[in-house]
Amino acid sequence: MxxxxxxxxxxxxxxxxxxxxxxxxxxxxxxxxxxxxxxxxxxxxxxxxKCEFKNTLSLISVAKYNNTYQNLKEKYKEIVKVWPEVTDPQKFVYEDVAIAAYMLILWEDERASKGLPRKQSFVDLGCGNGLLVHILSSEGHPGKGIDVRRRKIWSMYGPQTHLEECEISPNDLYPDADWLIGNHSDELTPWIPVIAARSSYSCCYFVLPCCFFDFNGKYNRRQSQKTQYREYLDFVTEVGLVCGFNVEEDCLRIPSTKRVCLIGNSRTYLTTQSAALDEQRASYISSRQCYGVTVRSEVEGVHQSESQPAARRAMGQVAGREVLRNIDVEGALIFRFQPRGKEPVRNCTALPQDFVDSVVLEVANLLLSGIQHLSGTSPAWSRGESLTLSEIAAHLNEDTLKRLRNEYGGLQTLLRNNHQVFEVLGGRVHIRDWRDTKLLSQKKPGIQAEQGVSSKATKTRLCWFDRHHPQGCPLTSEGCTYAHGLEELRPHQDLPRKRQVKY
Structure with missing residues (x-):
């Protein structure tokens, strides 16, 4: 400037x-x-x-953060190159690197202030791709991640990264964890302060709210004077206060519009007051009217107004003491909560094989339409033309497209899964030329295994080109890893698991 x-x-x-x-x-x-x-x-x-949020990185040293972030970015940048998910690695990798850098500084400051002798343990609830778990574990913090759906990248992290595929319930407790993490944890976000409070008196939490959920379903706005995001942050903060936490807010330096985190790392009550806090939490949760149950209460000497803020009633700031009836404290915490079940497989691998084969053949014929008249003995083998995904979709019937829309990635995923036939590069679809792969394997020994064709898998499937390409397969029978005819077919063998990649 x-x-x-x-x-x-x-x-x-x-x-x-x-x-x-x-x-x-x-x-x-x-x-x-x-x-x-x-x-x-x-x-x-x-x-x-005036900004309605705190300054960026207001709770930690910016200089320490910058140094830690740059070190982690350099250390884990290789993950960008091998990212197997359909999500954008540029965003998700560096966002998790930034969150990890923030957590590491936050925990370092906590160890110094509390005199902790060891690095904090953690559980990441709704861990998604698991990268944050992988980084924190690799930096010496014992912990694990839990999600309802396994991701492809999980197998690449190595045995030191503990990831579990299972449902998560508010009734699940983690007494051995120092911290609970909710990074874009959706339905679990308002429950994480509750779970942390019930797990142990020393358990802390970090949440980064994104999608707006109440205890049971979508969050409904109650104020028009604030943005929906600000109102939701205030709600999650209120939950933490009701659960007995001193809640702090900070703004992360990440490539996201939802970058405000909420941290509960100390309590407002003594351990001897835990029973009273159980009642307060149950009262507050039921007051959100998420369950369809009625909480009957009696106040000694003072009438309880319906207009009084739920958080204030739950915190016990009205005169007298509420006596809860017809409600079980532990049961209220999970009553009618519907955890997200294990998500169905929607990566096109569960589609009927005859349907997949028909789409593959239809798309291949589109790309090869210009060479259909050529003889199979023609010396100039051709891969035909290339088309964009939208151009191909325009030729498919509506029933086929509707079926593919129900799959994650849709048409593109189906074509990528059939990598024997297709290459998808830059949004354009090409017929694969296996002569290029053959030439590359000669220059770089071992490339065949990297392409996913083990020596134990050769000749276990029929060659698509030998059966369907107008000019046949560009490779000889001896040079092709697929079977040219039924007489070459070999039985499938159990293949060893892929070698885990460590970073």
Whole structure:
């Protein structure tokens, strides 16, 4: 920023294009820096409205965070290159690296202030891809992640990263965990302070709310003076207060619009008051009217107003003491809560094989339509043309498309799963030319195993090209890993599990 007299200006310095390296990291383009970033910086510099959130990284040292973040980013950047999920690795990898950096500094400060002799343990509820668990575990914090659906990348982390595929209930307790983590934990977000309070007196929590959920279902707005996001953060904060936590708020430095975290790392009550807090939590949860049950209460000497804030009633700040009837404290915590069950497999692998085969053949015929007239003995083997996914979808009937829309990734996933036939590059679909793979395997020994074709798997499936391509297979029978005819078929053998990749 340049200031002269009463005028100021902004400039952004960027390396020349030849300094951009291809290391799996996305660098901003110079045109974006000039056309987009400078405009936004100028606009933000002129704004005077008061922000409704805390300053970024207000609870930890920014210098420590920057140093830790850069070290973790360098240490785990290779994951970007091998990311097997359909989600964007540029966003999800570096977001989890940033959250891990924040947690590590937060925990380091806690160990110093409380004199803790060891690194904190944790449980990540709704851990998703498990990368945050992997980083924290690799940095010496014992812990595990739990999610209702296993992700493909889980098998790549190695045995030191503990991940479990199972349902999660508010009645599950974690007495051995120092911290519970809810990173975009959806339905579990308001329950995490409750679970932490019930797990042990020393258990703390960290939540990063994203989607808006109440104790049982979607969160319904009750105020119009605030944004929905601000109102929901206040609600989750209120839950923590009712559960007896001192709740702190901070704003993370992550590539997301939902970047405010809430932290409960100390209690407002003594251990001898735990029984009273159980009643307060049960009263508050039922007051959210999520369960359809009635809480009958009597107040000694003072009438309880229906308009009184639920949190205030639950905190016991009215005169007298509520006597809860017709409600079991432990049962109230899970009454009618519907945990998200194990999600059905929707990666096109559960589709009927005849349906998959028909779509594969239909798409292949589209790409090969220009060479259908050629003889199978033609010396110039052709892979036909390439089409975009949208161009291919335009040729498929509506029933087929509707069936594919129910699968994660849809048409693209189905074509990628059939990698014997197709390559999907940059949103365009090509017929695969196995001569290129053969040439690459000669230059780089071992590439065949990396392509997913083990020596024990050769000739266990029929060659699609030998059966369906107008010119047959571009490889000879001896050079092709698939069987040219039934006489070459071998029985399937049990294959060893893929080698785990450690970072």
């Amino acid at each position: 340049h200031i002269k007299d009463n005028e100021w200006s902004l400039s952004v310095l960027s390396p020349s294009p030849e300094n951009y390296i291809s290391d799996g990291i996305l660098y901003p383009k110079t045109t974006w820096l000039g056309n987009e970033l400078l405009t936004k910086l100028a606009k933000w510099s002129m704004e005077t409205k």
